[in-house]
Amino acid sequence: MAKLKNKPADTSTEEKIKEAARKVFLKKGYAATRTRDIAEESGINLALLNYYFRSKEKLFQLVMSEKVQKLFGTITPILNNADTTLEKKIELIAASYALMLTEYPELPLFVLSEMKNHPDQMAANAGLGKILQQSVFIQQIKERRPDINPLQFFINILGIIIFPFIIKPVLKASGSLSNQAFSNLVEERKKMIPKWAKAMLKVT
Amino acid sequence: MAKLKNKPADTSTEEKIKEAARKVFLKKGYAATRTRDIAEESGINLALLNYYFRSKEKLFQLVMSEKVQKLFGTITPILNNADTTLEKKIELIAASYALMLTEYPELPLFVLSEMKNHPDQMAANAGLGKILQQSVFIQQIKERRPDINPLQFFINILGIIIFPFIIKPVLKASGSLSNQAFSNLVEERKKMIPKWAKAMLKVT
DNA sequence: AAATATTTTAATCATTTGATTAATTATATT
DNA sequence: AATATAATTAATCAAATGATTAAAATATTT
Numbered sequence: 227m228a229k230l231k232n233k234p235a236d237t238s239t240e241e242k243i244k245e246a247a248r249k250v251f252l253k254k255g256y257a258a259t260r261t262r263d264i265a266e267e268s269g270i271n272l273a274l275l276n277y278y279f280r281s282k283e284k285l286f287q288l289v290m291s292e293k294v295q296k297l298f299g300t301i302t303p304i305l306n307n308a309d310t311t312l313e314k315k316i317e318l319i320a321a322s323y324a325l326m327l328t329e330y331p332e333l334p335l336f337v338l339s340e341m342k343n344h345p346d347q348m349a350a351n352a353g354l355g356k357i358l359q360q361s362v363f364i365q366q367i368k369e370r371r372p373d374i375n376p377l378q379f380f381i382n383i384l385g386i387i388i389f390p391f392i393i394k395p396v397l398k399a400s401g402s403l404s405n406q407a408f409s410n411l412v413e414e415r416k417k418m419i420p421k422w423a424k425a426m427l428k429v430t
Numbered sequence: 431m432a433k434l435k436n437k438p439a440d441t442s443t444e445e446k447i448k449e450a451a452r453k454v455f456l457k458k459g460y461a462a463t464r465t466r467d468i469a470e471e472s473g474i475n476l477a478l479l480n481y482y483f484r485s486k487e488k489l490f491q492l493v494m495s496e497k498v499q500k501l502f503g504t505i506t507p508i509l510n511n512a513d514t515t516l517e518k519k520i521e522l523i524a525a526s527y528a529l530m531l532t533e534y535p536e537l538p539l540f541v542l543s544e545m546k547n548h549p550d551q552m553a554a555n556a557g558l559g560k561i562l563q564q565s566v567f568i569q570q571i572k573e574r575r576p577d578i579n580p581l582q583f584f585i586n587i588l589g590i591i592i593f594p595f596i597i598k599p600v601l602k603a604s605g606s607l608s609n610q611a612f613s614n615l616v617e618e619r620k621k622m623i624p625k626w627a628k629a630m631l632k633v634t
Numbered sequence: 635a636a637a638t639a640t641t642t643t644a645a646t647c648a649t650t651t652g653a654t655t656a657a658t659t660a661t662a663t664t
Numbered sequence: 665a666a667t668a669t670a671a672t673t674a675a676t677c678a679a680a681t682g683a684t685t686a687a688a689a690t691a692t693t694t
Binding site for chain 4: 464465466476477479480484485486
C-alpha cells in the first residue's frame with residue numbers, strides 16, 4: 227500500500243500528518259476532530275491521510291498510544307527502581323511530571339477523557355496495571371503504611387501533581403488565573419508537592 | 431414557538447428531552463453526541479428537540495450550566511459560612527462531594543473536559559471566581575498560612591477529592607480496579623481526606 | 635361543537651464527514 | 665531512456681447529521 231520505501235526521518239509526509247494529528251486530536255479530542263482539520267494542519271491532501279493510515283480511527287490509536295505512554299510510561303522506571311527510597315521516588319516523579327506537563331499541559335485531560343470513551347486502549351495501558359500491583363514503589367508504600375491501601379497514596383500523589391492541569395481550563399474561565407499566574411503556581415508546587423506527599427504518608 | 435402553556439412538571443416532553451440530554455451528553459460529551467441519540471433515549475421524535483430547544487448547542491448550554499452548578503455551586507454555601515472553622519469546612523466539602531460524586535461519578539470529567547472546549551460557559555461559572563477571591567474559606571487559609579498562595583491548598587483539596595473520579599476510567603482499563611473496589615476506595619477516602627488535607631495545611 | 639392554538643410526526647434538506655477512486659506527478663529501478 | 669513503483673491530487677461517494685417543513689393529531693378556548 228504505502229511506504230515501501232522512503233523514510234527520511236522527520237519531514238516525511240507520514241510524519242507531517244502524524245504531527246498534525248497529535249496537535250489536533252490533543253486540542254479537540256477524537257470526536258470533535260475532522261480528518262480535514264488534520265489534513266489542513268499538515269498541509270497535505272486529505273486522501274493522503276487514508277493512504278498512509280487507513281482511517282481516522284487507526285491514526286488516533288497511534289497518537290493515543292503515544293500519549294498514554296507519555297503520561298504513564300515515563301514514570302515506570304522511577305517507580306521500579308529498587309535503589310531509591312520512597313521519598314526520593316516521590317521527588318523524582320514530581321519533578322518528572324512538572325517538566326513534562328509544562329510542555330504538554332493538555333495531555334492529562336486528553337488521555338483521561340479519551341480513555342473513558344475508548345476503553346479498548348488497554349494494550350497501551352497495560353503498564354499501569356503492573357505498576358499498581360507489583361512495582362517497587364507500591365511495595366515501599368505497603369511497608370511504610372501496611373494499614374492503608376497503597377492505591378490511595380498513589381492516587382493522592384498523582385492527583386496533586388496532575389489535577390492542576392486538569393482544572394486549569396476552569397480556573398482560566400473563572401477569570402482568576404492568567405497563564406503567567408498558572409506557571410508561577412506550578413513552579414511553586416515543584417517544591418511543595420514532595421512535602422505534601424510525605425505529610426500525607428504520615429497521617430494516621 | 432413552544433411551551434406557551436403546558437408545564438406538568440416532570441413527565442412533560444420538554445423534561446423528557448432534557449433528562450435524556452443530561453444522560454447522553456454526560457456519557458459521550460458534546461461532540462460525540464448525536465441529536466438522534468437524545469431523541470431515541472427520550473423516546474421522542476427528533477424534530478421535537480429543535481421544537482423545544484432550537485438547537486443541539488442550546489440544549490447543551492442548558493445541561494452544561496446545570497452540571498457546572500452541580501460541580502462547583504454546591505460547595506459555595508459551605509465555603510462562605512463564617513461560623514465554621516477551616517477544618518470543619520474541609521470535612522463538609524469532602525462529605526458533600528463524596529455523596530454527590532458517588533451519584534454522578536462522570537460529572538467531573540464531563541465538566542472539566544467540556545469547559546476546555548467551551549470556554550464561553552463562564553456565565554454559569556462566575557461563582558468560582560468569587561470563591562477564589564473572596565470566600566471565607568480562602569480568607570481562613572490566608573490567615574492560617576500567609577506564606578503560601580491559598581489557591582494551592584484549594585487545588586489540593588479539590589484534587590484529592592475529585593481526582594479519583596477522573597482517573598477511574600484508567601484504573602478500570604488497567605484491570606486493577608473493579609467497581610466494588612472503587613466504591614470501597616471512595617468510602618475509605620471519606621475518612622482520610624480531611625486528615626490528609628489538614629496534614630498538608632501544616633506542611634512547612 | 636367550532637375555532638384556535640399547541641404538540642407531534644414523517645419526510646426531506648443541505649451540509650458535513652470519512653473514505654475511495656481514477657488520473658497525474660514524482661521517484662526509483664532496470 | 666524506458667519502465668515500474670510510489671506519492672499526490674482533484675473529484676466524487678455514501679452515510680451521517682443538524683435542522684426544517686408541511687401536514688396530522690391533540691388539546692384548549694370560545
